[in-house]
Amino acid sequence: MLHEIVTQGFLFPNEIEVLWSLMIVLYPYITGLVAGAFIVSSLYHVFGKEELKPVAKFSLVAAFAFLMFACTPLLFHLGHPERAFNIMFTPHFYSAMSGFGYIYSFYLIVVLLEIWFVFRPDIIARAKSSTGIMKALYWVLALGSMDDSEEALHIDHKITLVLAAIGIPSACTLHGYVGFLFGSLKSNPWWSTPLMPVIFLMSAIVSGIAILIVSYYIVMVIKKQPVDNKCLKSMYDFLWGFFIIDLTLELLNELASIYAQTQSYSIIAQLTEHRLQFSYEILQLGICSAIPLVVLGFVSLKTMSDTLRNRLGLICSALILIQVLAMRWNVVVGGQLFSKSLRGLTSYMPTFLGREGILVAVILFTMPFVVMYVFNLILPLFENKGDEAQG
Amino acid sequence: MNHTSHIIRFAVVLVAVIAGFFILRGFLVPDSFGVQGDYKYGYHRGASDAEQAALPALYTGSKKCAQCHAAETAEWQAGKHAGVECETCHGNWQAHNNNTKDKAGKDSSIEACLLCHGEVEARPADFPQIADMKKHVEDGGGAYEKGMLCVACHSAHSPQQ
Amino acid sequence: MVTSRRDFLKQAGWTVLGGGLMASFVELPASKAHASSGDRTHLYAYVVDTHKCIGCGKCGEACRAENKVPDEFYRTWIERYTIYADGHVDVDSPHGGEKGATPIKKAHIDRSFFVPKLCNHCKEPNCVQVCPVGATYVSRQGVVLVDEKHCVGCGYCIQACPYGARFINPKTHVADKCTWCYHRVLKGLKPACVTVCPVGARQFGKVNDPNDPVGKLIKEARLQVLKPEMGNQPMVFYNGLDKEVR
DSSP states (O other): OOOOOOOEEOOOGGGSSOSSOHHHHHHHHHHHHHHHHHHHHHHHHTTOOGGGGGGHHHHHHHHHHHHHHHSHHHHHHOSOGGGTTHHHHSOOTTSTTTTHHHHHHHHHHHHHHHHHHHHHHHHHHHHHHOOHHHHHHHHHHTTTOOOOOHHHHHHHHHHHHHHHHHHHHHHHHHHHHHHHHHHTOTTOTTTOOTHHHHHHHHHHHHHHHHHHHHHHHHHHHHTTOOOOHHHHHHHHHHHHHHHHHHHHHHHHHHHHHHHHOOTTHHHHHHIIIIISIIIIIIIIIIIHHHHHHHHHHHHHHSOOOHHHHHHHHHHHHHHHHHHHHHHHHHHHTGGGSBOTTSSEEOOOOOOSSSTTSHHHHHHHHHHHHHHHHHHHHHSOSSOOHHHHTTO | OOOOHHHHHHHHHHHHHHHHHHHHHHHHSOTTEEESSOHHHHEEETHHHHHHHTSOOSOOOHHHHHTTOHHHHHHHHHSTTTTSOHHHHHOOHHHHHHOTTOOTTOOOSHHHHHHHHBOOTTSOTTSOOBSOHHHHHHHTTOOOOTTOOGGGTSOSSSOOO | OHHHHHHHHHHHHHHHHHHHHIIIIIHHHHHHOOGGGOOOOOOEEEEEETTTOOOOOHHHHHHHHHHTOOTTOOSEEEEEEEEETTSOEEEEOGGGGTTOOOOOOOSOEEEEEEEEEEOOOOSSOHHHHHOSSSOEEEOTTSOEEEOTTTOOOOOHHHHHOTTOOOEEOTTTOSEEOOOSSHHHHTTTOOOHHHHHOTTSOEEEEETTOTTSHHHHHHHHSOOBOSOGGGOOOOSEEEESOOTTOO
16 A cells, blocks of 8 residues: 655755645645635625525635635644644744734634624524524524524624625635745745645635535435526636636646756646646646536526536536646645755655545545534525525 | 624624633743744744753764774874764764774774765776776785785774775 | 723733733843853854765765664765756665665666755754744754754644754754754864765865864865855855755
């Protein structure tokens, strides 16, 4: 099961083993889903995209669920996870990484607040209708305040709007910032580009929309309810639009590197040819980009039956989820597969078991969905059937 | 009727959590932590410097060796290896001092000499290197025997050429 | 009524937040700093003469013993460069060069030489810049150190170092690197690698001491540093660096 490290050429002796593992691939991936899901919820709450109402609450809770687990891969990777809070206790703000604790916390508070205000009427309604322990739980969730008067809800609505408006730049900051972590490292030619934060942000939005499409569809199938086609169509449109920007930036980055041919170019070319051929050339820039780009174009522009549109949209969303995961892998792992001597390559394959293995990654990635499920048991993520049938 | 009580409650919870964080921080950050010099390069736990400075030194230099091995020291200083520290070949003083019976650092094998004096392309051309032992011995006017050691002709402590 | 309450809340919130942040991060240097530490100076420098190195590996061996460096990781290592007549460049460093070098059985070599490597103890070390928790720092003497009791082991410094000088120590799970034998240097000794170098290829001394051979070399010799384009301003200087060395 253990992967034999294959090296080629010369590496500095401390570079043989890849340090930032699968967990560090997962971290920006989950963080990206947060940003994307939040953008969708904001499109409804701030920009008044009424057709997105069916997923407005769901996307907000999805953002929260992913946010809750965004940091967990880091804990599995840190040499001393028990010291993780040092990043907030003794922040060294010259480090791009040190702000993360604060940006993350700020964003978590914004999302939590927004969820609370959005769900307050539901909490109060359920507090009134339930009994026993559940009543107590709802009472605590409502912080003991049962004020659901017109005036109170009006204030809540205004606050929600403000929070969503704060949330958008926060989401962009959070994820653009993750890109900056890589883009700001001058020592690594594969990472060091000012485009990195923008690419991370765009791919984050894209992946967030895609995961909402896929999970909304699956949830509706499980609930045996009809999907809201208008809502899905709108999400396909946004997905296509953002994906065009995302892919353009990725290709621009690649083109600039090929055209400039700086000292590091020959090793980068070897990297993409020998080590990232499948994940970069075939997945990220090939199959998982070309198909969604073309097919989503048709989905957005051509009239077609709902069934066909949803099938195509679903396939494209799944492909885009793989594309973004591949992109994270190629950035994080790819950047460590070549020597800073620019003379050699190493290799990396995650183990299945183990602290930073595939199993842990799968469990961590599943956890947000468990959170959403539990959340749905306590508070409704979707409106009643009656409201939805209209679409 | 006032309709902001729920907002005040949330604010109280939030402020409590944030205050709790700063209180916890006060307890958990070591006293000596702070900026020493500048924040960019000097922000750290001050006690760390002294802790690292206190680590024991294992390689002590030839003066320590001379305390017990005066004759060898004198011999060494007269020869061409005078610039090479005792510990380069014999290993660190501390290990030897912990167990003086340990003669592991005494190695007169041919490999021990060739580690420095074997012929390798990357070595400086003027550095004495031996490619062919037999040729080397005969060039020097000696009679080569199989398994011959360098110390048969040269003193390891004090080679003259 | 409603607005005034909100205004009050807003103000209270900002006061607590702002006050807390101020007290914690801005005031902290004043209240907790050891002002007596004084300003940082780069007292020391290290000079490697590639013309002298014979690639015996004694330095690496001594470093490992002196600093209890775990197997398969290196605080210092020796690279061998071989440039063939056809322009092909071969670099190797088996076991970090610690076990010595074997001859190459190929002809047509244009030039070949050894290059010892170690932490450059840069004046502008970006490994220190990127540490999120203040666990790696430049000491008063200009030595780049890691506080193994505070490091979280995130590995950002390792990614940031352009020289591959850092690694995660598998025993302590924190970042580890050459300290120029800080514990020896402050006792007036030389770093272990310098002590055992039989040919004087590794030298260590004080920058501003005209009587120090290293101080003199830095003033008078035409020395180079590794990857100067990184802007890190290394304090390890090289004599006879080839264009192929990175």
